[in-house]
Amino acid sequence: DSLVYWRHDLAARARVERPAFPLRLARLGDEHAIERAAREAFADYVSHYHADPRLERARCDATYADWARRACLASSPDAPMVLGEHEGEPAGFAALRLNGPDEGEGVLYGVAPRARGRGLYLALMFASLEWCRERGTRRMIISTQLTNWVPQQNWARLGFEPYEAHYTFHLWF
DSSP, X not given: OEEEEEEEETTSOOSSOOOOOOEXXXXXXXXXXXXXXXXXXXXXXXXXXXXXXTSOHHHHHHHHHHHHHHHHXXXXXXXXXXXXXXXXXXXXXXXXXXXXXXXXXXXXXXXXXXXXXXXXXXXXXXXXXXXXXXXXXXXXEEEEETTOHHHHHHHXXXXXXXXXXXXXXXXXX
């Protein structure tokens, strides 16, 4: 599997208009709804875990739901989870973190299929860029599997540029 990294120079502005989508910070009690949204969002996702035929697919799927739940529970000012609701229920999220004084990172994003096509993902990306700017960072980075085209198309529209890639190898002993 290949993981591709993109970065955004925060001195530049996005090339698209920000969608009007209400967002809020995750709070205690959201973790179960975020876990459900992540299960939906990553149901057909092909990750580096899924690329290994020795790993059980259901357990690979569960990895992302657990990651999202734990990120929600650990949400803090330096590593917040931003979420958007659809029909009164959390349906999309962005887990962020500071990597240092000059860099913020979008760690994990997901939008449940029931909420796609409404601008939620772009709204989460704009909120992520704003969060990084508010902390005085110079850049934001984000990564995904090489074959995950839709987010990468959005990142390019927002002014992100690819800057490195890594291979993931699984070695069994």
